[in-house]
Amino acid sequence: MRISKQKEKARLCAFSFCFLSWVEYQAKPEISFKKILHLCSNAGSYLSYGQDNFQALDKLKRRFMKKNDFRQLRCFRRLLAPIRRIFLVFVFGVTLLPGTGQVQPRFISNIGDTEASYCLASSPDGKNVYAGGLYTIVVFARHADGSLVTRQVLNNDHQGVAQIGRIMDIVVTSDGRFVYAVRGADQTLLLFSRDSTTGEILLKDAIKDSAFFSRYGDVPVVERNYRLLISPDGAHLFWLYSPLWHYPDNRLAVFRRNTQTGYLDRIQIIKNGDAELDGLNVTSSLAFSPDGNFLDGAGHNDDKLLAFSRDSGSGLISLDNAYETRVSSTFGWFQSAVLVTPDGESVYAANFSAGWFIIFNRNLEDGRLTLSDIIQQPGPRVILSSSQSDHIYLGRNGEIATFNRDLQTGQLNLAQVIAGGFRDPAGLTISPDDKTLYKTTDTEVTSIQKDSVSGKLTLFQQLDNNLGGTDRLGRSRSVETSPDGRFLYVAARFEDAGISTFARDQEQGTLTLTRSDSLPDVSAMIMAPDGRHLYVSSVSENTITNLAIDPSTGALRLVQTLQDTFDQKRI
Template sequence: MVVRADMVGGMKKVRSGATCVAVLLSAWLVAAEHVTLASLLTRAGQGAGLAQAGCMSQLVSGTDAQGGSEGCQRGAALIGATAVLASGDGRNVYVASSGSDAVAAFSRSAVGGLQALGCVSNNGTNGLDGTKHACADGDALRGASALALSPDGKNVYAAAWASSGIAIFSRDAATGRLSQIGCVRAISTCVGARGLSGATAVVVSPDGQNVYVASYDADALVSFARDPSTGLLKGLGCISDDGTDRQCASGNALRGADALAMSPDGLWLYVATADSNAVLTFERDPSTGLLTQRGCVLDHAPQRGSCTPVNALITPEALALAPDGRTLFVASYDSNAIDVFARDPATGKITERGCLSDVTYSDNSKDGCVHAAPLYAPSALTLSPDGRRIYVTADSGLVLLDRDPATGGLHYTGCVTYADYGDDTTKNCVVGKGLAGAAGIALSPSGTDVYVAASNSNALSTFVPAASVTAVRALTRHGLIPVRLSCPLLAGSPCAGIVTLTVRGGANAMASPHTYALATGQSQFVFLRPKAALIAHDVLRHKQLRLLVSVIDRRNASSIRALVSLGNTHRPGPSRPHN
């Protein structure tokens, strides 16, 4: 099994006492955290190595900002932000917004910052009445929900489920601005094609010769030839669950097709089908672009049937292949799980190796998963360029999993949630802005910057590498608070600053400040001496405490917070080194 219990970073759920104490650990460059007194403290979110560098959100008049988006910069064409795409040259980020019926374009700076370039929407508004001409007027964009970029960077394709079509854009190589040049839809002003009802996902083959679309309502997979000189599409045919009255070829377990992933060599296409609870394997002929179904794995499939039975595959919503193409990851929305499959590059066959499921389902031993992460309703996922980290969007926000590239084992690293999310499973998460309804995720080409689209917050959030803190469980024998700081390699420059400890809602320091300086890739312990008043007032009077941790990155003027819990049982922590 890929995911072993001893490889999963445990998050121990501890009920807090009536009193809340906040611990603020601030730093000049990035800061880190925490712990406090008298003992057993379990903290999952401090090892993430991320800080929120910013967010943009569109405010809808007459409604309250959700998910902490009131602290975000105002944006446009972000209502129902569903999918996000980073260009291969690192210059741009694009967002598909199903509520605005739009695609929004952003320029990206060398340090990951975003600036709006404009938008194209189905009716020329930003999604709100009375905003005509806020966006360029486009076609086939109602319910825009998925994006794909051609390998040459010349075209962007948007799948729009309410339009049952595809919008085709040319991309300016110098600026990244988009101009719509065509569409595929069953109307006279667009190129026609069968099987596009509820178009939900789109992918471009690595050679740039073909585009494929998954259609949820049509239960179909549609193939197109792409003209590399213009980016325009020509239909090649479709495969559907029932053949669509002989308009398409007949497939197996294609009900609710909603996600796609193509192998790096372009020879195999994988399709997730939410209503069939399956992942399908198709072989691609690179000379024609045509597809042939070769396999099917299905949640608890019938014995000796046409599909292989697997676990934790109820409502698969997203697919991602490891960079080496040897592992396929599936986010299963209603299984609350990430399912892991080994892949044979020669045959395209996938074999289930294990799954990681939401921690609250630990009493369900029959699903075959390890239960160790806040994975309720995962919706999208992507991998870092080196394949060592998996980023997952879920109902709670953003979840981070580290992966052993040799064994494929997963280790729960941390999570980022939003202020309005009140589930116990996320009380140890970092708190960010604009993450309600996190639905789409993308990385910059280098993997340094993480972009999250959130449909309920109507927001696009940016996260950057930052110093992190690993969980520390106890005071030292000398009564000091041990804080382990780490500066990630992706930070690109040393981490340095000051760590301080303050009580929530107050400005007075509750420990002597401590300076630190770390090279990238380096970790060290610093030790804070708490003031006697903090111990006497809180630790001795209460059995357990809840602590609010704030991590501030001064480079990006950003702050993220997290709640942690501790009990009053003294256990010795790390010893302070002798000078």
């Protein structure tokens, strides 16, 4: 990518002003510390957003300098040349390395966090587990003991990978040939082909369907509730969009699948208030009966659970009944989960906001449901069943609860509760061989062994989310490279606040994360021209921090932190 001289100069000016702030504060400590912080912050904005508004930049310079005081300007010019040699633009993923003048391929660009914390899916053959996250899809190979090893990592805009953004749900077809994923960033369906031997996937297409809005990307992140279901016969895919809170755009689309190519044809769409729903709303969760003849859903309809019948030939669905649960909630029934047991005889529904776990029994002859029991549970989110229907697992606030199920009545008895760190967004799935549960949170993927007789669970493996990258780059703000080109530093904010240090292979240009140092809410970062120190500002903390760089390892050592002690009224 060619970068204009004007844009290059604007960003160089931004870098220079960050360092100039520090120099000036050392010489004239009476200058308002807040001005320095805001200057660094604004300079960081020029770097992040690539503005080349020289008029605004000149305003920054004039605000900082006293009238007719040109010392800073001379200092600025002296700084410009050495800083030009270490110029690096993180947002565009391009770097001019010291002394080379060569443009290197972008190293990480939009990875952001490589967390895989939104959804989980197991392949029907039991060989693989798939995890989706903010900018990442991870393919795990599964060992005989249920433990996982990373097989493939797809990080957006890295090594030729594209189209990965807010992966909200993943499903693997029953024949194992294809994988579908919802990209929540713009309501797009991703179609992957799957290698049945390795489990690795390859993107075939990104499908935008008119059923899911002309206003792509306009849905609030907090309303991220997308679900994919494939009918048990593999003939149809159901794509549910139903916000976690009350929103008018709920919809369910039914697609006919080409089982040879994986491509889809939409055959039905249902929206809130449609005749097919008798004026009711699309539910926030859905589950198939094992024979594929029924769909059950909950959420967005007061205390009602909706039961649908499905025509196995056409794939079309119609509302059969709306069952009262007699459960009321101050906040309504929005976030929900539904499970139909593998024997088809019980339907379980979870009301997260009210804290209720609801049990229905199904008549297998006519499909009708009868309310059996209601159990109080704290924050129920996800429901799973063992393959024999004898154990039910409930992901609830920070825990996973194991219930023994009576195969005659469907009644549940609590057998075990284990701490799970089960926060939202998260996923929970069970392997097809019924031996292992897998759970994901925003920090790790956990394997949990299941006792085949008692159904009790045992934690036995945890993988952190440093999957093919680093989980320390959320809201990255600044990037610096050492003058000798051996090290690169990335400063991040908020939950990942701190500086990540990468060692750089000088032949290949590849990066290896060597350490991450926590530092409160980094606003801007600048390296001294001699490469011996990093200077970091934090507007929220009102500090500037001086870090010494170890020339042999690239490690950082705290030298000094300056705190604003001036009266706010003087600013």
